[in-house]
Amino acid sequence: MKGGARCGAARSVLPVLIALGALAGCGATAAGAAGPAEPITGAPPAGGAQPTDDRRILHALSRLTYGARPGDVERVRAIGLSAWIDRQLGPRTIDDSATDRALAELTTLRMPILELLREYPRPDPKLREKIASGAMTRQEMQERYPMEKRPIRIAAELQAAKVVRAVTSERQLEEVMVDFWFNHFNVFAGKGDLRWYVSAYEREAIRPHALGTFPDLVRATARHPAMLFYLDNWLSARPDFIVPAGPNRGRKAGLNENYARELMELHTLGVDGGYTQKDVTEVARAFTGWTIDRPQTSGRFVFRSAMHDAAEKVVVGHRIPAGGGQADGERVIEILTRHPSTARFVATKLVRRFVSDTPPPALVARVASTYTSTAGDIPAMLRVIFESREFYGEDVYRAKIKKPFEFVVSAVRALGASTDAQGGMALARASAEIGEPLYLAQPPTGYADRGETWVNAGALLARLNFALGLASGRYPHVSVELSALVAGADPGSPSAVLDRLLAALVADQAGPATRAVLTAQLGDPQITRLTTDDRGPANTDVAKLAALVIGSPEFQRR
Amino acid sequence: MPTRRTFLKAGGCALVAYAAAPRFLLRTARAAEANGKVLVAVFQRGAVDGLSMVIPHGDAGYTGVRPSIGLLPPRRGESDRAIDLDGLFAFHPALAPLVPLWENRALAVVHACGSPDTTRSHFDAQDYMETGTPGIKSTPDGWLARAVKTRPASRTPFRAVAMGPALPRTLQGDVGAISMQSIERFDVRAGTDASARQGFESLYEQGVRDLLHGTGRETFEAVKMLRGVNAARIAPANGADYPRGQLGEALRQIAQLIKANVGLEVAFADMQGWDTHVGQGAERGQLALRFREFGAALAAFAQDLGGKMADVVVLTMSEFGRTVAENGNRGTDHGHATAMLVLGGGVRGGRVYGRWPGLAGHQLFEGRDLAVTTDFRTLFAEVATRHLGAPAAPLFPGFTTREPPLALFA
Numbered sequence: 021m022k023g024g025a026r027c028g029a030a031r032s033v034l035p036v037l038i039a040l041g042a043l044a045g046c047g048a049t050a051a052g053a054a055g056p057a058e059p060i061t062g063a064p065p066a067g068g069a070q071p072t073d074d075r076r077i078l079h080a081l082s083r084l085t086y087g088a089r090p091g092d093v094e095r096v097r098a099i100g101l102s103a104w105i106d107r108q109l110g111p112r113t114i115d116d117s118a119t120d121r122a123l124a125e126l127t128t129l130r131m132p133i134l135e136l137l138r139e140y141p142r143p144d145p146k147l148r149e150k151i152a153s154g155a156m157t158r159q160e161m162q163e164r165y166p167m168e169k170r171p172i173r174i175a176a177e178l179q180a181a182k183v184v185r186a187v188t189s190e191r192q193l194e195e196v197m198v199d200f201w202f203n204h205f206n207v208f209a210g211k212g213d214l215r216w217y218v219s220a221y222e223r224e225a226i227r228p229h230a231l232g233t234f235p236d237l238v239r240a241t242a243r244h245p246a247m248l249f250y251l252d253n254w255l256s257a258r259p260d261f262i263v264p265a266g267p268n269r270g271r272k273a274g275l276n277e278n279y280a281r282e283l284m285e286l287h288t289l290g291v292d293g294g295y296t297q298k299d300v301t302e303v304a305r306a307f308t309g310w311t312i313d314r315p316q317t318s319g320r321f322v323f324r325s326a327m328h329d330a331a332e333k334v335v336v337g338h339r340i341p342a343g344g345g346q347a348d349g350e351r352v353i354e355i356l357t358r359h360p361s362t363a364r365f366v367a368t369k370l371v372r373r374f375v376s377d378t379p380p381p382a383l384v385a386r387v388a389s390t391y392t393s394t395a396g397d398i399p400a401m402l403r404v405i406f407e408s409r410e411f412y413g414e415d416v417y418r419a420k421i422k423k424p425f426e427f428v429v430s431a432v433r434a435l436g437a438s439t440d441a442q443g444g445m446a447l448a449r450a451s452a453e454i455g456e457p458l459y460l461a462q463p464p465t466g467y468a469d470r471g472e473t474w475v476n477a478g479a480l481l482a483r484l485n486f487a488l489g490l491a492s493g494r495y496p497h498v499s500v501e502l503s504a505l506v507a508g509a510d511p512g513s514p515s516a517v518l519d520r521l522l523a524a525l526v527a528d529q530a531g532p533a534t535r536a537v538l539t540a541q542l543g544d545p546q547i548t549r550l551t552t553d554d555r556g557p558a559n560t561d562v563a564k565l566a567a568l569v570i571g572s573p574e575f576q577r578r
Numbered sequence: 579m580p581t582r583r584t585f586l587k588a589g590g591c592a593l594v595a596y597a598a599a600p601r602f603l604l605r606t607a608r609a610a611e612a613n614g615k616v617l618v619a620v621f622q623r624g625a626v627d628g629l630s631m632v633i634p635h636g637d638a639g640y641t642g643v644r645p646s647i648g649l650l651p652p653r654r655g656e657s658d659r660a661i662d663l664d665g666l667f668a669f670h671p672a673l674a675p676l677v678p679l680w681e682n683r684a685l686a687v688v689h690a691c692g693s694p695d696t697t698r699s700h701f702d703a704q705d706y707m708e709t710g711t712p713g714i715k716s717t718p719d720g721w722l723a724r725a726v727k728t729r730p731a732s733r734t735p736f737r738a739v740a741m742g743p744a745l746p747r748t749l750q751g752d753v754g755a756i757s758m759q760s761i762e763r764f765d766v767r768a769g770t771d772a773s774a775r776q777g778f779e780s781l782y783e784q785g786v787r788d789l790l791h792g793t794g795r796e797t798f799e800a801v802k803m804l805r806g807v808n809a810a811r812i813a814p815a816n817g818a819d820y821p822r823g824q825l826g827e828a829l830r831q832i833a834q835l836i837k838a839n840v841g842l843e844v845a846f847a848d849m850q851g852w853d854t855h856v857g858q859g860a861e862r863g864q865l866a867l868r869f870r871e872f873g874a875a876l877a878a879f880a881q882d883l884g885g886k887m888a889d890v891v892v893l894t895m896s897e898f899g900r901t902v903a904e905n906g907n908r909g910t911d912h913g914h915a916t917a918m919l920v921l922g923g924g925v926r927g928g929r930v931y932g933r934w935p936g937l938a939g940h941q942l943f944e945g946r947d948l949a950v951t952t953d954f955r956t957l958f959a960e961v962a963t964r965h966l967g968a969p970a971a972p973l974f975p976g977f978t979t980r981e982p983p984l985a986l987f988a
Binding site: 272291297463476488537567572 | 698699701702756768774786790791800855911
């Protein structure tokens with residue numbers, strides 16, 4: 021089966037119903053007749069019109085970026101695909117000042133946790149009581165605590181920034197990897213103090229290492245307040261520890277295994293990576309004392325030896341002698357990141373993201389071997405993938421289904437549109453509607469990277485509605501210039517306009533049936549009727565056609 | 579007024595059958611009896627503490643191990659305490675709305691129920707429970723999907739509906755299950771412009787056999803049908819008052835679909851927030867709030883459907899339970915067995931089913947958790963076979979129960 025495609029339509033039609041259908045005289049269109057159909061998934065017609073080079077460029081763009089923009093193919097062709105990939109793997113030299121300018125107004129992006137806690141304080145818990153009792157009106161509350169000063173703004177700015185970066189950044193692969201690693205080391209922005217920590221988490225723990233080394237990622241996430249809080253390690257303590265201060269003073273704390281389990285199951289070894297419940301407990305003991313200093317006023321990592329269980333530990337067969345202190349946790353990270361299961365687990369996820377929902381085992385093995393020989397160097401592993409035969413395989417091309425965020429951003433990019441921060445917020449909402457609210461994956465597994473997860477009736481409708489809204493200008497801060505998209509085509513010839521649109525949006529990968537449907541749309545008098553929109557008839561046509569293309573099955577794939 | 583519609587899933591052509599389903603679609607008389615039966619699965623995600631949901635207050639092992647999160651034993655007239663059910667077990671006080679259902683014998687509890695697999699990973703355990711194959715990750719379909727497949731062929735697009743943003747694992751498996759966030763929003767929203775809807779529909783109607791096109795075709799049939807029956811306008815009946823929140827919203831809409839007679843057979847809803855590692859609370863607090871929403875939603879659903887509940891079973895489940903003793907953070911960690919509820923559909927309610935293993939140290943699983951005495955597959959199979967009329971064999975591959983039947987239904 022082509023990547024991720026379990027037949028959703030493999031029902032056999034009862035012969036009796038077909039007969040009744042014939043009697044009822046329904047004129048089934050040729051395109052939709054029952055019976056065996058070609059098992060294509062939007063691949064180009066046989067003897068395809070694309071030269072091999074361009075096909076590779078299109079594929080690399082769709083896998084390494086959030087989608088090709090008008091002119092991207094030409095830009096890559098100009099410097100050569102290899103050179104372009106090299107630059108994406110080492111993006112420091114790529115000028116990204118346009119993105120920086122677009123993000124300038126989102127001030128919380130650059131604030132350390134300490135400042136965020138101070139500038140966006142937690143609302144008074146007595147607020148609800150005050151309003152209920154009438155001591156304060158809603159209006160007074162909104163004046164005292166305006167939305168812009170509430171902590172929810174921090175995650176909102178982060179969501180907008182993610183969209184803006186994905187749309188605008190020239191360092192596309194870096195953005196893709198930031199998303200990938202955030203998801204791998206997922207935290208949920210909705211849990212408690214995380215609303216103050218999550219922005220700094222991406223900035224401090226994920227982004228600097230996204231194209232660095234995997235062990236650095238583990239080290240950075242393990243000690244970040246966001247992860248310590250999300251998986252409760254900040255509370256984990258040796259047996260009989262009594263909390264000395266703060267709201268829980270005098271209470272007995274104890275061992276919390278949450279982080280230890282997910283560190284092994286989800287971050288490093290994988291669920292079948294060869295660890296036991298006992299290992300989980302031992303790892304948890306190693307990380308006791310890794311906590312947060314005054315979470316509501318300081319929010320920094322601190323190691324508290326009073327909470328630490330200093331006795332000897334044995335972790336997946338490795339003995340950690342007593343008295344190690346903070347080094348215990350560091351040693352555990354070393355043990356886990358050097359483990360062969362980790363190499364395989366990381367390799368599998370990378371291959372799944374860039375190649376196929378069913379990762380080819382031979383490629384996974386080569387990437388795992390690179391992990392081991394380079395101590396987890398991420399660009400090295402990616403290079404193995406991008407230079408592999410498997411990456412450019414026929415069955416890989418356009419086989420993956422775009423996740424909601426990928427779909428939303430690729431639509432904006434394909435239209436050659438730009439967005440500001442406010443537009444970013446609206447697009448983030450769209451991603452949520454389609455099924456992927458940003459930074460809000462509740463379980464530590466994050467969002468799945470398999471097509472079936474994302475394709476269901478409700479999500480599909482949401483995608484179609486987004487396509488309609490985007491193409492008809494209902495996102496005021498996302499500047500869509502459809503006329504530029506079809507410039508050069510004779511506006512008096514609807515089929516020429518359609519050709520330009522298809523070339524621009526799906527690079528001529530539309531199947532013959534899709535073309536037929538869209539061509540039929542051109543003749544439909546309902547399509548050409550003017551709306552109350554003050555644009556001219558040519559633009560109205562293009563908007564509708566653009567919406568249909570963006571909502572088409574072909575555009576859902578990359 | 580058509581009670582069932584039948585769509586031909588090819589060529590965009592619709593065949594409509596009126597009144598009762600045409601005879602040629604029915605395979606057996608028994609299948610005819612099964613028509614109109616609905617199974618609603620409610621998944622409490624995060625591993626609900628069954629020991630707080632249905633408290634074994636009569637077991638000496640309950641006292642002492644939960645100093646800050648234990649519930650006080652029942653005492654008449656005091657609403658902060660556990661609500662006695664049968665002398666051994668009691669409901670959490672926040673589940674008070676369920677008490678009338680218990681007293682009317684419309685609600686049964688199955689305790690010490692769970693999976694033979696010992697994973698304490700939420701992700702894996704939910705996967706195993708949804709596919710119905712503990713220990714096996716490669717199962718391509720969910721048990722609910724398999725249950726739907728065993729039923730007589732029905733051409734309604736709404737036979738299997740999940741309320742939520744994504745299709746759950748348990749309904750994956752090529753049965754055309756639909757997931758929706760809300761009935762109202764389940765449409766192409768193009769205002770008065772019908773051509774956009776038609777255009778998209780044509781794009782997905784093509785004969786290509788893949789996930790996208792198949793889903794697309796089913797989507798448009800479903801949209802047309804919902805518009806036809808105006809399900810979103812059906813108001814809760816009998817004074818039912820659904821609580822705000824995810825579960826209340828989901829059940830309210832499932833009730834609408836049932837009352838709209840769209841051919842719903844299986845529905846799914848879930849509720850998050852049960853993973854109470856820290857500060858679980860007792861009669862008040864985090865867990866109590868979840869129970870309040872949970873109980874109120876189930877009670878409202880039963881009230882809304884009224885007499886129709888004879889044909890509807892609600893089955894609650896959770897991937898595992900929680901540790902018997904509280905942990906160092908006034909919460910509980912991942913455990914083993916938990917409690918599940920069966921509501922409606924002729925269930926012999928007012929009883930706690932399953933063999934109670936006890937809470938003494940030697941009776942616990944791995945010395946820390948409530949032991950499983952009823953495999954969840956025994957429970958699910960019994961509900962699917964007795965209520966939906968599904969044949970047992972294909973539901974849980976590799977499983978033959980060695981336990982006596984629970985005998986939940988008359």
